[in-house]
Amino acid sequence: MIHLFLKAPRKGLVKTRLAVTLGDEGALEAYRVMLDYVLDTLEPFDQVELCFTPSNSEQELLLFRRREEWRLADQGEGDLGQRLTNAFARSFDNGSNFAIAIGADSPDMNSEDLRNAMSQLKESDLVLGPAEDGGYWLVGMRKFEPAIFQGIEWSSPNVLQQTLDIARNYRLKVTLLRTLSDIDTAADWGRFQCSIRT
Secondary structure: OEEEEEEOOOOOOOOHHHHHHHHHHHHHHHHHHHHHHHHHHHOOOOOEEEEEEOOOOHHHHHHHOOOOOOEEEEOOOOOHHHHHHHHHHHHHHOOOOOEEEEEOOOOOOOHHHHHHHHHHOOOOOEEEEEEOOOOEEEEEEOOOOHHHHOOOOOOOOOHHHHHHHHHHHOOOOEEEOOOEOOOOOHHHHHHHHHHHHO
């Protein structure tokens, strides 16, 4: 199962760091473009769950399903670690033989990246897609290990390293995918716009 963590596209709710320079309307438009790219990437896959927030946004996010098989689920309460734990637990409780989570902040990701992650999970316990800011754009497991999401300084440059430290302590076999950049600043957004025009 692939879990896409996303926010309802509402002005003032999404890409707040971008909004500092682009304004709320500009940040919302940027988010819509990025989300569209990520949904295009996911379209070949039938086992997809849109993990949404806030909890009252399910009806508006039904419009973002690209396939009838796709499911929706409320992210729930707590920090990102708790919400990821909820999603992965749901996957494995439902009989999935792997779980992957991605966000809408790395539209440079493509379908081949996801296929590669799934392939690597046949041999590795944990697959991570490193982000240039020290976090990760993808996390995948072939068996549920909730410790991976505990004690992490979320939204810090330490996320990837802390996750790798936990994996080493638990003797998990880890595979790293290619490094991508998140789009959090006006410079990031400008770079991405240039890339989609070429």
